Amino acid sequence: MSKPYPSEFRDDVVRVARNREPGVTIEQIARDFGVHPMTLQKWWRRMVPRSSWVEVTVVVSV
Template sequence: MSKSYPREFLRDARNRGPGVTIGQFARDFRVHPMTLQKWLRQAEVEDGTKPGLSSDAAAELRELKTRNRLLEQENEALRRAAAYLSQGNLLGKDSPAREGVGRPDAPNRCR
């Protein structure tokens, strides 16, 4: 909901009187009718008269999704780092591919 209009404005919009349409009320206060309708719908959700996601719950959901995305990225980075570091262990000193490398008494394999 817009920060420029207080809750009293929405209360007045709800109790606008018989015969006054949302369009007329919106025109009087220079608000687009669809915007006013959206604010009224969200106010009903906030009050609990209609089912839906409140502003606080929506903000919390956004924060949790952002946090989840960050944790997934961190997890992927750690997974890649672990894979990279484990490749270095594959060619360790006990590996057959490195047999004799660096030892003076080892037979020369390069001929």
């Protein structure tokens, strides 16, 4: 089993992900920090209040 990441590291990665520039993906940030994208998403869900999540609406034209 791998050693857990320090909380300061997790906080920094989530902060960078939250403040990323348009066009930068979670996958790119995860890769830059050497973590799996699903790991970053898990940290995000634990640290970022749900009320601050961005809602995405998809509109389909027929």
